[in-house]
Structures are given as C-alpha cells and as structure tokens.
Amino acid sequence: MSATEAPASPVSPADERTTTGPGRRWGGLSETALRNLALVGVLVVLVIIGAVTRPDLYGDPVRVRDNVFTILEQASVIGVVTVGMTFVIIGGGIDLSVGAIVALAGVWCTTVATQSYGTFGMIFTALTVGLCVGLVNGGLISYGRLVPFIATLAMMVAARGLAASISGKQTQVSENRTINAIASTDVLGIPLLVVILAVVVAAGWVLLNRTTFGRRTVAVGGNREAARLAGINVTRHTMLLYALSGLCCGIAAIMLTSLSTSAQAGAANLYELDAIAAAIIGGTLLSGGRGSIIGSLLGVLVFSTITNLFAINNLATEVQNMVKGGIIVAAVLVQQVRFKSLTTIFART
Amino acid sequence: MTQNRLNLPRRRLLFGGAAVGAGALLAACTSNEKEPTSAQTKGPEAGGNANANAGRQVTIGFSAPAADHGWIAAITNNAKAQAGTFSDVTLKQVEAGADAAAQRAALDTLIAEKPDIIVMLPHDGKELNASGLKAMQAGIPVVNLDRAFPDALAYRLQIKGDNYGMGVAAGTYIGNQLKNKGVSTPVIGEIAGIDSLELTQERSAGFKAALATFGFTVANRRAAEFTADSGQREAANLLQALPKLDALWNHDDDQGIGVLAAINRANRTEFFMVGGAGSKKAIEDIQADNTVLKATVTYSPSMASSAISLARLIAQGRGLADLVELQVPKEIILASETITKDNAGDYLKLGF
Structure with a gap:
C-alpha cells in the first residue's frame, strides 16, 4: 500500500501540512517551484551585490569561475548534511547531532589505526560510524519514544565527547593521499566535492519525490496517526530517517576530512544550526510534512554566498552572523505570508 | 511475500553478522597509538644548580580545563611529565570539568586536601579569582597559569604567555621580510582565531601595531574558530578576496592545517605565511621548507612545565638560582619567539 493513499488529515484543509502532492498551483507554477524561484532571486541579488562591491573580481571570468567553485565547495559539506536533515524534518523530527556526528565520524576515520587500513577502511569507517550513530538516534526516538x-x-554532547576521547583532544592529520586528493580533484573542470554534492542532492530528490520511501516520509511528517492507519510502519520509518541523516553525516565527514586534511572533535561546529536554517529558508516546514531538497540546496548556497560576500569585502564575521540571523527570520516571515493570500490580493485588484 | 518471510531469519542473521563484524572492526579503529610526543620537560639533571637537588617532599595540586584543543592537552601532559622528573614532587590532579563552576567545585575539594601549592589554568581568570583567594587565605600558594586573576592577592605566581607580543612578533617578522624584499605596498592577510576571545583581540592588536611601524596595514582579516575546518573555510574565501597576496598571518597552527589545505587547493604560492602557537607539525613544515609556511610565533604550552618547576621551588622555599632574590618572582611573562627554518631544529622538542 502506497503512502499516497493515506486518508486525508483531520486538520483543517487550509493547513499546508496536508499538501502532500505537488502543492497548490499559482500562475502555472507549483508553490514549491515559486519558493525556489524566490531563493534563486535572492542568490542573484547577492551576486549582483558582489559584482557591484568587487567589480575587479567579477570582471574577470577566470576569477568568477574560481570564486563560484569556492562558494560551491564550501557549500558541499554542509549541503550533504542538509539533505539528510531535510528528510528528518519532513518526517516530523529534528536532528541536533549532525555536527557532532560529522566530527565523530571524521575523528574515527582518521585515527592511526583506521588510516592503516587505507582509503577503503577510512571511507567504510566514516560511513559506518555515521550510519550507526544515526541508527542509535532513530532507535531512541522511535522505539525508546524519546523526544x-x-x-x-x-x-x-555524547558524540563530541566520544570524539574528544578517541582523538585525545588532538587534531588528527590525514596522511592518506587519496582521501586528501578528493578535495583537490576536478572532474571535467568541476571540483569533485561539488560533484559529490550534486549526486547526493539528486539521489535525495529522487528518494523524496519518486519513491514510496519519500511519500512515506511526507505522510509520517504530515500526520503520524493517519500514516499509521494507512499501514505505514511509522516506528521503523522514523528510525530509517535518522539513519539516513547519520549516513549523510558520514559522507560529509569524509568530504570535510579531505577539505581540511584533518579531523578533530571540535570540527563541524554548529553544523546542526546551519543545516536546519538552510532547510527552513528552503521552504521545509519545521513541523514536518512538507519540504524540498532543491530548496534546501538553495538555502545552503545562500548562506555560503553570504559568507563569501562578506569575505571578499573584508567585513567582520559578527556582522555576517547578524545578517544570517536576519535572513532566517525574514524567510520564516515570508513563509507565513501564504502564496494563497497573495493570489487573493491579486484577484481583488 | 511468503518467500520474503522465509528469507527473513537468514537476512537478519546476515545483517546481524555484518553489524557485529563492523562493530568489531570499528572498535579496533579507535586505537590512536603513535610514537609519543616527548613532553616539554626539563629534568633536575639538566639544571646543574643547587635547585636540582631533591628538597623536602611537596604535593602540587593541579587543575586545568578539559578543552578540545591540542594546546590544553599539551598543558596537562607537560605538567604531569614535568612533575614526573622530580623525585620530591607528588602531583595531585583534579578534573576541572566543563565550566568555571565545575572547576570551582573541583578546586574546593583540592583545597580541603591541603596540598603544598596549587597550579591552575582557570577556565576564566575573573570567574575563578575567588577560588584563588580562598586557597591563598587557607595558606596554600597559587600558581596561575596563563589566565590572569584580576586580584593580586589571589596568586603567589603568575606565569603566562604574551598574546599581544605574539601579534608583534608575527608583524615584525612579516614587516622585516617584506622590507628586505623591497615591497612598498604589500597585501597582507590575517586569519584570526575565535573573535569573541580577548586573546584574539590582543593578538590582532599587536599584529596591527607592529605592521604600522613599517607603514603596512592588513588588507583582509577573517576570524576562524581554532579548528582546521574553520581555518580552511576562512582561508578559501580570503584567497578569493585577495588575488595577489604578499604575506599571511594565521593565529593558530591547529587551524593552520586547514589554512594550508586551502592554499594548496587554490595553487597559491606567491606569498609566505606565518603561523602561531608552535605546533610540532608546523615546526616540521617550516624545517622541511616545502610549503608557504615559513615561520611561526610561539605561545608555548611548555609554560605548564615551567609552572610545575617553579611551584616546587616556591613550596620548598627556594629561589631561582640565577637571580639574587631568595624567592621566586611574582610574575613571569614568556616572550613570544619566532621559529624559522634556521632555528626550527632547536624548537622541535618544544612543539606540541
């Protein structure tokens, strides 16, 4: 039985959580597409600001390419984490441990012992650690009924503690040339990290929009009880969502280890907030039941572009953080102004 | 469907077996044994003075925060190793816990045990001032390591590094190098540590002041978080901002691993970089001379070893052999030293 057959939610039909399909149409475009278009607009504005403030940088095609790739590379690690986070949030949950899992998986895969197993050993370790921690999260939440x-x-807290104890609070340098080369390899002129991000995003998009797993995720997040009545194993599905998030963190850990040629317990600091913020401004509903992988990707790119914009103009980090906070608030406020009410406004004139 | 059900136990066994196998393999992978970095100690035999002779048995209480940073780890390791070189010293270490309140509680326990002297690296000098005072009033001298107490009554000896001096050392080295090269209007970048910390502000102030004496300024300053990944992020963006760079100062060698990765990724070699703190890896890189890292300015955790040595002398009522005074001075501020290729060999043993 597919999740799309889930009975209508008992909550008011105006509530967006019931919108499990392509969404309301407005001007021929779905609501999600409109949201994404708005984010693309924000990105364009940011690039224009960059071009106006640094004409020397944006006047040279080679430097523009380098800068764009830098922005994308910086977005790649957090982007992969955000894909997992988007699934968890759509499924009605939240994962505050992603940064810690990235740090733990990174530390675990760069211990002297793991490095002695070579490239495969390191990748296997990072993925397995991520997956296992995700499963523990999922088990506690779905079977242990923890919030x-x-x-x-x-x-x-625990994963960072374990990472600190494994690493002995030291920065562990990766001596593995293959791992370190991931971040410095280009595939057809495109950085490999960006390709990995693209693959993960594409896989996430297919999983969410074209499989029963994705449909179930939306159903579970939209209305847990209705999903259960529709025959979905909600408990197991919830656990799988956290496992997926953990796996994404494992992938991100390899990417981050490669990028900084090292790992430490303090790495990936506050990634959970970046990932949640990116998902939210990307149009994913914090209460679950609706979300967009493309939106999340655009959200990550907006933050990465802002960081770059502040760096190329030598503006202080504290101002940057204030702007980021402002953008999150603005995005959520915009979400409150429903597109539906916009249509009524336009209809009146 | 029936087929599936029949297969289920076998599938479970398979997954279960795989899980146990993976678990065993992973558990083996936490091992981090490598050749131990020799701690930064100076045993009594190296002194060659009267202070080397064993004195009366003393117990030194020690407390430092359990922070996620190589430098703090080196502080604790050094203190333990240095105490181990003395036959007349017993080190009683208490865990400082996660924050100032936890350290205060740990120190209360320590004070109650009445050691001869206490060496502590406080979470925060201001917040633990009261604990210092309490120990002093109980007749236990306090050696404050690196994070000063505002109240002079709260400590017997203050030994600390010089953050402003670190910035000055980096600025002076960069200024001199560029002057020798004949660069009149250089482009200088700076990658700082956690910006909200006072020590970061002091380092940047010293750097700015030293560069100003050459008539130079910082073209772009980014603040990272003392971690390699944050260093990589800030450096990657800074390199985009400055297409041509003459010199770069990175405040911390741990985050410098990421900074160097970003520099290599961008294929940039037109400038030289100066590090900070003096990690073992940075000193090795400087000695090998195959990266843009040409120097680092120290803020050495060896001060923990010195603090233990001085605490022993204070507890035994002895002074420093080379000084006229009969007692150890009240304040010692370490100079920030500049490590280059020429003297890297001497400093390798002090790297952490």
Whole structure:
C-alpha cells in the first residue's frame, strides 16, 4: 500500500501540512517551484551585490569561475548534511547531532589505526560510524519514544565527547593521499566535492519525490496517526530517517576530512544550526510534512554566498552572523505570508 | 511475500553478522597509538644548580580545563611529565570539568586536601579569582597559569604567555621580510582565531601595531574558530578576496592545517605565511621548507612545565638560582619567539 493513499488529515484543509502532492498551483507554477524561484532571486541579488562591491573580481571570468567553485565547495559539506536533515524534518523530527556526528565520524576515520587500513577502511569507517550513530538516534526516538530534540541533543554532547576521547583532544592529520586528493580533484573542470554534492542532492530528490520511501516520509511528517492507519510502519520509518541523516553525516565527514586534511572533535561546529536554517529558508516546514531538497540546496548556497560576500569585502564575521540571523527570520516571515493570500490580493485588484 | 518471510531469519542473521563484524572492526579503529610526543620537560639533571637537588617532599595540586584543543592537552601532559622528573614532587590532579563552576567545585575539594601549592589554568581568570583567594587565605600558594586573576592577592605566581607580543612578533617578522624584499605596498592577510576571545583581540592588536611601524596595514582579516575546518573555510574565501597576496598571518597552527589545505587547493604560492602557537607539525613544515609556511610565533604550552618547576621551588622555599632574590618572582611573562627554518631544529622538542 502506497503512502499516497493515506486518508486525508483531520486538520483543517487550509493547513499546508496536508499538501502532500505537488502543492497548490499559482500562475502555472507549483508553490514549491515559486519558493525556489524566490531563493534563486535572492542568490542573484547577492551576486549582483558582489559584482557591484568587487567589480575587479567579477570582471574577470577566470576569477568568477574560481570564486563560484569556492562558494560551491564550501557549500558541499554542509549541503550533504542538509539533505539528510531535510528528510528528518519532513518526517516530523529534528536532528541536533549532525555536527557532532560529522566530527565523530571524521575523528574515527582518521585515527592511526583506521588510516592503516587505507582509503577503503577510512571511507567504510566514516560511513559506518555515521550510519550507526544515526541508527542509535532513530532507535531512541522511535522505539525508546524519546523526544527527537532531547535524544539528538544528548547525542550531540555524547558524540563530541566520544570524539574528544578517541582523538585525545588532538587534531588528527590525514596522511592518506587519496582521501586528501578528493578535495583537490576536478572532474571535467568541476571540483569533485561539488560533484559529490550534486549526486547526493539528486539521489535525495529522487528518494523524496519518486519513491514510496519519500511519500512515506511526507505522510509520517504530515500526520503520524493517519500514516499509521494507512499501514505505514511509522516506528521503523522514523528510525530509517535518522539513519539516513547519520549516513549523510558520514559522507560529509569524509568530504570535510579531505577539505581540511584533518579531523578533530571540535570540527563541524554548529553544523546542526546551519543545516536546519538552510532547510527552513528552503521552504521545509519545521513541523514536518512538507519540504524540498532543491530548496534546501538553495538555502545552503545562500548562506555560503553570504559568507563569501562578506569575505571578499573584508567585513567582520559578527556582522555576517547578524545578517544570517536576519535572513532566517525574514524567510520564516515570508513563509507565513501564504502564496494563497497573495493570489487573493491579486484577484481583488 | 511468503518467500520474503522465509528469507527473513537468514537476512537478519546476515545483517546481524555484518553489524557485529563492523562493530568489531570499528572498535579496533579507535586505537590512536603513535610514537609519543616527548613532553616539554626539563629534568633536575639538566639544571646543574643547587635547585636540582631533591628538597623536602611537596604535593602540587593541579587543575586545568578539559578543552578540545591540542594546546590544553599539551598543558596537562607537560605538567604531569614535568612533575614526573622530580623525585620530591607528588602531583595531585583534579578534573576541572566543563565550566568555571565545575572547576570551582573541583578546586574546593583540592583545597580541603591541603596540598603544598596549587597550579591552575582557570577556565576564566575573573570567574575563578575567588577560588584563588580562598586557597591563598587557607595558606596554600597559587600558581596561575596563563589566565590572569584580576586580584593580586589571589596568586603567589603568575606565569603566562604574551598574546599581544605574539601579534608583534608575527608583524615584525612579516614587516622585516617584506622590507628586505623591497615591497612598498604589500597585501597582507590575517586569519584570526575565535573573535569573541580577548586573546584574539590582543593578538590582532599587536599584529596591527607592529605592521604600522613599517607603514603596512592588513588588507583582509577573517576570524576562524581554532579548528582546521574553520581555518580552511576562512582561508578559501580570503584567497578569493585577495588575488595577489604578499604575506599571511594565521593565529593558530591547529587551524593552520586547514589554512594550508586551502592554499594548496587554490595553487597559491606567491606569498609566505606565518603561523602561531608552535605546533610540532608546523615546526616540521617550516624545517622541511616545502610549503608557504615559513615561520611561526610561539605561545608555548611548555609554560605548564615551567609552572610545575617553579611551584616546587616556591613550596620548598627556594629561589631561582640565577637571580639574587631568595624567592621566586611574582610574575613571569614568556616572550613570544619566532621559529624559522634556521632555528626550527632547536624548537622541535618544544612543539606540541
């Protein structure tokens, strides 16, 4: 039985969480597409600001290409984490432990012992650690009935603690040339990290929009009870969502280890907030039931572009953080102004 | 469907077996044994003075925060190793816990045990001032390591590094190098540590002041978080901002690993870089001379070893052999030294 057959949610039909299909149409475009278009608009504005403030940089095609790739590379690690996070949030949960999982998987895969197993050993370790921690999160939340916020908060603290104890609080340098080369390899002129991000995003998009797994995720997040009545194994599905998030963190850990040729317990600091913020401004509903992988990707790119914009103009980090906070608030406020009410406004004139 | 059900136990066994196998393999992978970095100690035999002779048995209480940074780890390791070189010293270490309140509680326990002297690296000098005072009033001298107490009554000896001096050392080295090269209007970048910390502000102030004496300024300053990945992020963006760079100062050698990765990724070699703190890897890189890293300015955790040595002398009522005074001075501020290819060999043993 497919999740799309789930009975209508008992909540008011105006509530967006019931919109499990392509969404309301407006001007021939779905609501999600409109949201994404708005984010693309924000990106264009940011690039224009960059071009106006640094004409020397944006006047040279080679430097523009280098800068764009830098922005994308910086977005790649957090982008992969955000894909997993988007699934968890759509499924009605939250994962505060992603940064800690990235740090733990990174530390675990760069210990002297793991490095002695070579490239495959390191990749296997990072993925397995990510997956296992995700499964523990999922198990605690679905079978242990812990609130996701509490379970993953506990994991955030515990995983960083474990990472610190494994690493002995030292920065572990990766001596593996293949791993280190991931971040410095180009595939057809495109950085490999960006290709990995593209693959993960594409896989995430297919998983969310073209498989029963994705449909179930939306159903579970939209209305848990209705999903259960429709025959979905909600408990197991919830656990799988956290495992997926953990796996994404494992992939991100390899990418981050390659990027900084090292790992440490303090790495990937506050990634959970970046990933949640990116998903939210990308149009994913924090209460679950709706979300967009493309939107999340655009959200990550907006933040990465802002960081770059502040760097190329030598503006202080504290201002940058204030702007980021402002953007999150603005995005959520815009979400409150429903497109539906916009149509009524336009219809009146 | 029936087929599936029949297969289920076998599938479970398979997954279960795989999980146990993966678990065993992963558990083996936490091992981090490598050749131990020799701690930064100076045993009594190296002194060659009267202070080397064993004195009366003393117990030194020690407390430092359990922070996620190589430098703090080196502080604790050094203190333990240095205490181990003395036959007349017993080190009693207490865990400082996660924050100032936890350290205060740990110090209360320590004070109650009445050691001869306490060496502590406080979470925050201001917040633990009261604990210092309490110990001093209980007749236990306090050696404050690196994070000063505002109240002079709260400590017997203050030994610390010089953050402003670190910036000055980096600025002076960069200024001199560029002057020798004949660069009149250089482009200088700076990658700082956590910007909200006072020590970062002091380092940047010293750097700015030293560059100003040459008539130079910082073209772009980014603040990272003392971690390699944050260093990589800030450096990658900074390199985009400055297409041509003459010199770069990175405040911390741990985050410098990421900074160097970003520089290699961008294929940039037109400038030289100066590090900070003096990690073992940075000193090795400087000695090998195959990266843009040409120097680093120290903020050495060896101060923990010195603090233990001085604490022993204070507890035994002895002074420093080369000084006229009969007691150890009240304040010692370490000079920030500049490590280059020429003297890297001497400093390798002090790297952490």
